[in-house]
Structures are given as structure tokens and as C-alpha cells.
Amino acid sequence: MNRNPAFSVTILGNSSAAPANNRHLSAQMILFENRRFLVDCGEGTQNRLVELHVRQANLDHILISHLHGDHFYGLFGLISTLHLYGREKPLALFAPAALKELLIEVLKVSETRLMFQVEFLALEDFVNTPLINDDRLLLECFPVNHRIATWGFKFSEQPKKRKIKLDFIEKFDPTIAQIKAIKSGEGFVSNDGQTFANDEITEAPRPSRSYAYCADTAYYEPIIEVVQNANLIYHEATFDSSMEQIAADKFHSTAKQAATIAQKARVERLLIGHFSARYKDLTPLLEEAREIFPETYLSEEGTSYPI
Amino acid sequence: MNRNPAFSVTILGNSSAAPANNRHLSAQMILFENRRFLVDCGEGTQNRLVELHVRQANLDHILISHLHGDHFYGLFGLISTLHLYGREKPLALFAPAALKELLIEVLKVSETRLMFQVEFLALEDFVNTPLINDDRLLLECFPVNHRIATWGFKFSEQPKKRKIKLDFIEKFDPTIAQIKAIKSGEGFVSNDGQTFANDEITEAPRPSRSYAYCADTAYYEPIIEVVQNANLIYHEATFDSSMEQIAADKFHSTAKQAATIAQKARVERLLIGHFSARYKDLTPLLEEAREIFPETYLSEEGTSYPI
Secondary structure, eight states, rough: OOOSEEEEEEEEOOOOOBBTTTTTSSEEEEETTTTEEEEEEOOHHHHHHHHHHHHOTTTTEOOOOOOGGGGGGTTHHHHHHHTTOOOOEEEEEOOOHHHHHHEEEEEEEETOOOOEEEEEEGGGSSSSSSSSSSSSEEEEEEEOOOOOOOOOEEEOHHHHOEEEOOOHHHHHOOOHHHHHHHTTOOOOETTTTTOOHHHHHHHHOOOOOOOEESSOOSOTTTHHHTTTOOEEEEEOOOOOOGHHHHHHHTOOOOOHHHHHHHHHTTTEEEEEOOOOTTOOOHHHHHHHHHOTTEEEEEEOOOOOOOO | OOOSOOOEEEEEEOOSOOOOOOOOOEEEEETTTTTEEEEOOTTTHHHHHHHHHHOTTEEEEEOOOOOGGGGGTTHHHHHHHHHTTTOOOHHHEETHHHHHHHHHHHHHTTTOSSSSOOEEEGGGGSSSSSSSEESSSEEEEEEOOOOOOOOOEEEOOOOOOOOOOOOHHHOEEEOOHHHHHHTTOOEEEEETTTTEOOHHEEOOOOOOOOOEEOOOOSTTHHHHHHHTTTTEEEEEEOOOOGHHHHHHTTTTOOOHHHHHHHHHHTEEEEEEEEETTTSSSSHHHHHHHHOOOEEEEETTTOOOEOO
């Protein structure tokens, strides 16, 4: 049994540009412990949440990577529905600055006065500042290379403290004060005068996990450093390699390029998505990616991937 | 076999406010001969067109009844998709005036320059003027009574000319010029000097058909005169009669009120729709409507109703 706190991503939509081949527009739900984050919100996202039985409890943050319609046209309807169903607690919306005026205008023409506060946070203001940095979660955005200003998002567990070894506790029965001291990095002196360095009586914590959503982007090497060693990344693979020039012209990536980023960043696993409507069968994209990076998987709508 | 020119309405969505109970947001496609008109465009309408295999050929007109989000949030995505798939011919958009600026703003933030022209026509400018008035179709809008400015739409075949009786043609073998004259209302003099009045040698045409979409509205008697004798009307029935006060407060109708409008207007058939999410089973709404107006039907998504 995996006893680590919940950390997963559920794919709601992985189609590029237009819904096609039974695939839907970009949206995914990240569950981090008991918090939920919606990342992008293509048209129909509110339907997807219902159809796929994705819980909306503790959905207090929505992140929009960029302002191409297929990534945010579902936001107005989702916000209206939250309002309709009586939401009262505030919602934090991280998005490119231009969305703010548009949202205000949309609510104005429909004469909607929301019952809850939408706290708008412009991604432009978070270049070197995390979006969230508390004792559990570090959430950062990073620029990618698309036709318009676009950001990816990286979710990281905060570094864990070293754990006190069980056999030490059984043998020396330390007090609460002593445990606190050891947890803060100190050593230990037993009643009979034995001294222990901190690393003798503690063990390394499990590694902190991380997930990165790389949004819509051309092949862009600066992403490599940002997502280094992540447990999972979602990288777009709109096209296969035979369309490399078209991908570049449209500031999108091929499956092979996505795999190259994953391989160079030494991530554990790669999910590819944002597939062009031209691909009914996605096997060729998977195959070309796996040649470069074997731990590649096709993102599947409705599936939750543990991180 | 029905040899009349095609005239039908296909229901794409009939849920009020939010998608629920497997019902989708307001949208319907009217087929008039070879022309298609999309009436309202709730979020997800582009998906509905694909899922329900509704043809989009000759979709050159979109009509938006009012600016509550559940009736137009699908418009931006649909327009983007038409653009993406290479549409070049213009699209006429009849909608409340405030939508124009909003559409411009949405296209601006996503840096989209459409490849086709959207001819924006403000419904406010068509109070006493038909939207379309050509030799086949009369399309008019009419105000209803909702929380914000809202219009219904009425599609009518133009009055038909009287038809020349078959047995007259067989007996007298008129020339093309004579047929033209009769069609324009003249009588006929045969070679042997017999004279016929026009109504002796012609018969009444089949009645012109009409369909009205009554949009979102409280019970509003001025609608009766507008939709008088229509073959089919779609009237909202958001609530059942036990919710009459709530319906009035929200400027919506009960099923009984929809039926009362249909009965007083002596229409042939009534389709009810725009159902509240509170009703999983719609039978009670149908039953209370049929007590007033037996020719009431629950609109069903994906079904095409001939007019």
C-alpha cells in the first residue's frame, strides 16, 4: 500500500485546439494531499468534471497556462456553475493578466454578481516568486515557448525532515523535547552518557515528489533545468516527427521532442498529450517517444496518474 | 412521404443554467430547406454538434437570444473551431449588442485573427424589421420577459402561391406564358372562348409552416400573438407548478405556463425544455403541461422534430 500523502494528476482533456476523436480540450486536476488544482480549463471542462466523477471539493485554485481559447473558454461556465451551486469561499485564479478584464466584462454582460470572491493573480507577477510556498507545497510557474505568453507549472512537495530511526526510539525512549531537538537536526546524549550524531539516529526521508505541466510549447531546452528529476511531467506532443517543421511553425512539439526533454531532464515518467485532431491512433507518437525515453505514456482522459 | 421542403429543429441541449442529468446547455439547430441556423450556443455546443452528428454545412447564421452564460459561452469555441477548420465564408451573428465588444476582446486576448468575417447584427436594431425576409423565409425576433434583455425567434415559410389544378393543365394544356399569368393571379380564356376565374383553376397552397423559439422567459402573454397558429413552438419549462413563485422570481416559466401559452396561441405542438437540474425525471412536467395542452412533448436532445 502506498502510504504517501495523495499526489496525482487526472487528465480531463488532452486534445489540441478542437475536440476530436472523442478527446476533449485541455484540462487536468492535480490532487495534492487534500487540495485540488485545476490546470487549464478548455471549453466543456465543467462537463468533464461531472462525466468523470472528479471531485471538486477543495478546488480552491485554478491555473491557466495561456490565453488560447482551447485552454480557457471553459472558465466562464465553470465559475458561473460554482456560483449557481452556492460557492462562498474565495477562488484563487492564476492566469495571464489579460484574462482579468475579460472575466470582468463577461460577468458584466451577463449581469452576474458572483457570490464568492475570485482572487485574480497575474502570472506575470510571479517570475521569481512561487505561486504557493507553504510547509507542504511549493508551486511555481515557468515560461515556455509558445506563440503567445505561456507558462508551465511545477508542483513540488517541500523537502522532508530526516526521520528518527524506530530502533533508536525503542531503545532510548527519548522525551518529546528530545524528539523535537533531533528533528531540528541535533544529536542525542543518553542517560548513561553515550553521544550520537544526528545522522546516526535518523534516516533519510523519502524523496520529495514533483510534477510539472509543461503547457503548450515548442521544443525549448530551458524547460530541462526546471523539471529536472521530476517524478512525472506532462509535455505536449501535438505532432509526430514527420511534422516537425509544422510543429515549429506553430510553436508546438513533436512526441520525439517531448521525449528528448524528459530524457535530458532525467525525469521518472513522461505523459504526452495535447494531440492534434489528425491522429485517431496515437501509437506512432508513443513509439517515437519511447525510442528516446522508454518511460513515456500516452495520457488517457479520465485516468488518474499517481506521482 | 413528406415531400415538403425540409424544415426541422434538432435539440442539442435543453438544460437550464448548468449541465446536469446528462442534459446539456441550450442550443438547437434549425434546418430550413438547405440553410442551417444555430439558435443559442451554450458551452459545449461544438462538442454536441460532433457527438450528435449534426451537419454544419450551410451553417451561416447564429442567433443568440440573450447574454446569460448558459446560452452563449460556447460561441467563442465554436467560432475558433470554424476558423481552425478553414472557414472562409462570412457568418452572420444576430445577438444582443453587448456581445460584439466581448467577442472582439476574446479574439484579442487570444491573438486570433479570424480567416472569415463575422457580420455582427445587434438584435436591438431589429425591433420592427425581420432579420431575414427573402422569397422563402421570414425570420423575426420578438422580445420576451426575462431578467435581462432577451429575444425569441420565429421562422416562417413565406406565403405560398396558389397551385394550378392538375386536371385544368391536362385539359387545356396552357402555354408557359399562360401558366405564369395564372400563377401571378390572372384568370384564363381558352381557345374556344371559355373564361375561368383564377380561383376556379387554382387551389389553395399547403399552409406555410412556422416555428418559434421562445427563449428564456417568465409567463408572458404578448408571446401568444407572435406565435399564433405556429406548427411548433419551443417554450421553456424550467420548473413545475409547485415552484411557480420561484419561477416568477427568476423570470422563468412552469410547464403549465408554457402549455397555457401554447393553448392560447392555438399552436399545433409544444416542445418544452430548459429544464432545471432538480428534475431527473421529467414526467411531472410533461403531465402538468398535457392537462392544459395535450400536444405537448418533452424535448429530447439529439432528436430532430419536423415542423
